[in-house]
Amino acid sequence: MRTLTTLLLLVIGLTVSFNINAQDVYLSAYKKLFASSNDIETISFSEDLKILGVADKKGNVSLIEIESSNILKKIPASGKVIFQEFLDKDKKFIAVRANGQFSTYPLSSFEENKGAQTFPSPLQVTLDPNQIYLTVLEKNNQIEVFDLKAGMTQTRIQSPGDLKNSLFLGFDRFGQQLAAINNIGESFSWEFINQKFLRELKLQSGEYSGSRSVIHSASASRGSDNFVVGLQEVFIPKGGLQAGRQPERRNMLIAYDWTTGQEKKRVALRYRPDGLAMGPTASTLFYYSSDTRNIFVVNLDKGEVNESVAVDERPSSIALSDDGSLLAVGTVSGVIYLYEVVRNNPAEIKITSPAINRNYGEQLVKGAVVTVEGKIDGTDRMAQVLINDEKAELNPDGSFKGTVNLVPGKNRVRVAAQNTQSQVISKDLYLNSEPAQQKSPATDHAKQYNKRIALVIGNADYAATSKLKNTLNDAKAMTNTLKGLGFDVTTIENGNYETIKNAIYAFGDRIQDVDVSLFFYAGHGIEVDGANYLVPVDADIQSHLDVKQKCIPLSGVSNTMEFANDEGLNMIILDACRNNPFPAGKRGGTGLARINAPSGTLIAYATDPGSVASDGDGTNGLYTGELIKQLKISQRIEDIFMHTRNNVEQLSGGKQRPWEEARLKGIFYLK
Numbered sequence: 001m002r003t004l005t006t007l008l009l010l011v012i013g014l015t016v017s018f019n020i021n022a023q024d025v026y027l028s029a030y031k032k033l034f035a036s037s038n039d040i041e042t043i044s045f046s047e048d049l050k051i052l053g054v055a056d057k058k059g060n061v062s063l064i065e066i067e068s069s070n071i072l073k074k075i076p077a078s079g080k081v082i083f084q085e086f087l088d089k090d091k092k093f094i095a096v097r098a099n100g101q102f103s104t105y106p107l108s109s110f111e112e113n114k115g116a117q118t119f120p121s122p123l124q125v126t127l128d129p130n131q132i133y134l135t136v137l138e139k140n141n142q143i144e145v146f147d148l149k150a151g152m153t154q155t156r157i158q159s160p161g162d163l164k165n166s167l168f169l170g171f172d173r174f175g176q177q178l179a180a181i182n183n184i185g186e187s188f189s190w191e192f193i194n195q196k197f198l199r200e201l202k203l204q205s206g207e208y209s210g211s212r213s214v215i216h217s218a219s220a221s222r223g224s225d226n227f228v229v230g231l232q233e234v235f236i237p238k239g240g241l242q243a244g245r246q247p248e249r250r251n252m253l254i255a256y257d258w259t260t261g262q263e264k265k266r267v268a269l270r271y272r273p274d275g276l277a278m279g280p281t282a283s284t285l286f287y288y289s290s291d292t293r294n295i296f297v298v299n300l301d302k303g304e305v306n307e308s309v310a311v312d313e314r315p316s317s318i319a320l321s322d323d324g325s326l327l328a329v330g331t332v333s334g335v336i337y338l339y340e341v342v343r344n345n346p347a348e349i350k351i352t353s354p355a356i357n358r359n360y361g362e363q364l365v366k367g368a369v370v371t372v373e374g375k376i377d378g379t380d381r382m383a384q385v386l387i388n389d390e391k392a393e394l395n396p397d398g399s400f401k402g403t404v405n406l407v408p409g410k411n412r413v414r415v416a417a418q419n420t421q422s423q424v425i426s427k428d429l430y431l432n433s434e435p436a437q438q439k440s441p442a443t444d445h446a447k448q449y450n451k452r453i454a455l456v457i458g459n460a461d462y463a464a465t466s467k468l469k470n471t472l473n474d475a476k477a478m479t480n481t482l483k484g485l486g487f488d489v490t491t492i493e494n495g496n497y498e499t500i501k502n503a504i505y506a507f508g509d510r511i512q513d514v515d516v517s518l519f520f521y522a523g524h525g526i527e528v529d530g531a532n533y534l535v536p537v538d539a540d541i542q543s544h545l546d547v548k549q550k551c552i553p554l555s556g557v558s559n560t561m562e563f564a565n566d567e568g569l570n571m572i573i574l575d576a577c578r579n580n581p582f583p584a585g586k587r588g589g590t591g592l593a594r595i596n597a598p599s600g601t602l603i604a605y606a607t608d609p610g611s612v613a614s615d616g617d618g619t620n621g622l623y624t625g626e627l628i629k630q631l632k633i634s635q636r637i638e639d640i641f642m643h644t645r646n647n648v649e650q651l652s653g654g655k656q657r658p659w660e661e662a663r664l665k666g667i668f669y670l671k
Helices: 441-447 471-483 497-510 544-550 554-565 622-631 637-651
Strands: 025-034 040-045 052-058 063-064 071-075 081-087 094-096 102-106 122-127 132-138 144-147 152-158 167-173 175-184 184-191 196-202 212-220 226-235 248-257 263-269 274-279 283-290 294-301 304-310 314-319 326-329 335-343 349-353 369-376 382-387 400-406 410-419 424-433 452-458 488-493 516-522 525-528 531-534 569-575 601-605 658-663
Touching: 025 294, 025 304, 040 081, 040 314, 040 326, 040 335, 052 081, 052 094, 063 349, 081 122, 081 248, 081 294, 081 326, 094 132, 102 369, 122 196, 144 263, 167 226, 167 294, 196 349, 212 274, 226 274, 274 314, 274 369, 283 314, 335 554, 349 410, 349 424, 382 400, 382 516, 400 410, 441 531, 452 497, 452 622, 471 488, 471 516, 471 569, 471 622, 488 531, 531 554, 554 569, 569 622, 601 637, 622 637, 637 658
Parallel strands: 452 488, 452 516, 516 569, 569 601
Antiparallel strands: 025 335, 040 052, 052 063, 063 071, 081 094, 094 102, 122 132, 132 144, 144 152, 167 175, 175 184, 184 196, 212 226, 226 248, 248 263, 274 283, 283 294, 294 304, 314 326, 326 335, 349 369, 369 400, 382 410, 410 424, 525 531, 601 658
C-alpha cells in the first residue's frame, strides 16, 4: 500500500544540457477521483494527505479519502463555497460560503457547527500561516479579521482601492503582511496586526505603449518571498486596428518580491494563465488555461515553461498540497486528477540493484561498499556512466555496473550518464549504511556532507526587559563548534526585527539543495495562540498583539527550510524557553508550544512544552553547553540529542527536560 506521508527512498534527479545541479520538476499521474457532476471550484488537502476537500460550482462539498477513493462525507449545497481548509492538525474542516455563512466539521463525526457570525457579501477568504485568523474581504472593500479561537472579530481594515473584482487575498510566509490583488493589477498591502497600510502597486506588463493588463490569476508560496500574477496584456497592433483585425494579446507570468513589491522575473506564455499553484520549490509553479487541457510546469529561475500532463476534460481549478508532494487538478466534469510532484525527471535511468525500499529511513545497506547496477532506457547513444564521479562499466545494451564506498549514515549516490552529444542526465538514490563495528573517520563524513549552511542567532541585550546572561556566549560557542564541523555559518548577535527577518530570507536563498541546513536561536521565545515567536532585542511587548507584530514567527523559519532544502537534513535548535518577563497576553503561554516538524526536519527544544530553561550558572546555558559537547562526538544525529537530553535532565534534577520532534529521511552523522 502506498504511504502518502512519505516519499520515495529513491529520490530521482534528471538534468538536461550540462547543468547537473538544476532542480527540475515533473508530474507523475497518481489517481483519478470522481467528486461531482459539476465544475470543480475549490480543492484542499488535509495536512496528512489522507483526505481531499472538494467543492463544486453549486456549493456541494465532498470529503474524499485519497487512498481508497471513498467519499467520507457529502455536504449538500447551501451557497457557493469560496473557501475551504483543514484546521487544527486535521481535526476539523471549515467551509465559507458566498452568503457569508461559515461552518466547521469535526472529522471524527462530520457534524456541522455553524459559526455564530456571518460575513456580509464575502469575496475572498484566507487564513494566516498559524490558522488563527479567518480573514475575509467583503464587497464594501473592507477586510474583516475573525479570530477563530476567540470566536469574534479581531479588527477591520478598510482598503484604499476598489477590490470588488478581487483575485487574491493572502499572507506572506511570516503571517505579518497581508496583500489583496484585483483583476486590473492593483495590489494593496498592510501590516496585518496594526492595520498599517504599506503600499499600493500596479501590477502590469507594460511592454507595449498604451496596453492594458488584465490579471487572471495570482498565487503565493509559504516557502518563498515571491508572489506571482498571471496576466494577459492587450494592445493595439502596429498600424492600428484595421478591418477584420482584433487587438493583440500577450500572456505572461510576473514574479514580485513580497517585501518590496519589485518585479523579479517575467515569463512569456503561450496560453492565458487562469489558475496558479506555487511549489514545491521557491522557483516552481503550475498553471492551467481554460483554452487547453494541458497542465504546465514553470521554472521561474530559468524562465522555462514545460508542457507536463494533459487531463481529459477542461481544467477548472488547481491546488498543491502543503508539503508540495501532490498536485490536484479539478475539471468541468467534476473529476479530480491527482499527480505526484517529483523533483527531477527519472525517465531515462533505471536502477535494478540495490533493491528499492519506498520508505525513507528504512533502506539499510550492510557493509561499507555497495554495487550499483542499472540500465539506460531510450534511444540516445551513451558515451559513459559515472557513479559518484567514478567511471562505471557500460555495456552496449545500456546496462551498467559500478561500486560505491559508503560512510555510516545517509549516503547520496549519483548516477550520471552522458550521451555522445555531451548531454547529461542523472539519478540520485539515498542509502543508509551502518557498518557493523566500524566507523569511518570524521573526515570521511565531512566529505560526504560537504554542503553545510547554518544561521546562528543570539539575543541578550533586550531594550524593554532585563538582559540574558549566556545567550551571546551560546551563539559564539555554537558558531565555533559548527565551523569545526564544516559549516558555513552566519552569526547574528542582538538582532532586531529587520535584521533577523532579512537574515532568514538570505538563509533561505543559500540553502537550496544543500546537504545540511541548521538554524540555532538563543534568546527569548514566546507562545501565543499555539504559535511560537522569536523575540528581537528591539521588541517592546505589552500584549499578545505586540508579539504578532514585533516578533518573528517560528513557522516562517520552518517553512523556509522545508521548501528550500527538501532532500537534505534540516535542523532547528531553540534554546529559547528562558523565563519570559513579557506580558504576552491572556492567551500567551510560558515556554514554547509543540509543533509538528516538517518532512526531513528535526526541531530540538531546550525544554518541554510550556516549561522554561535555565540560562546556566557557567559560561553557557545548560542546554547549549551540553549540546556542544555531544556535537563534538561522532554519533548519529538522534543520539546527539538523546544524550544531551539525558544529561540536562540529570544536571537539572529533572527540572529541565529537553525534547525533539523529528521527521528525518535517513540516518545522519555530522562527524
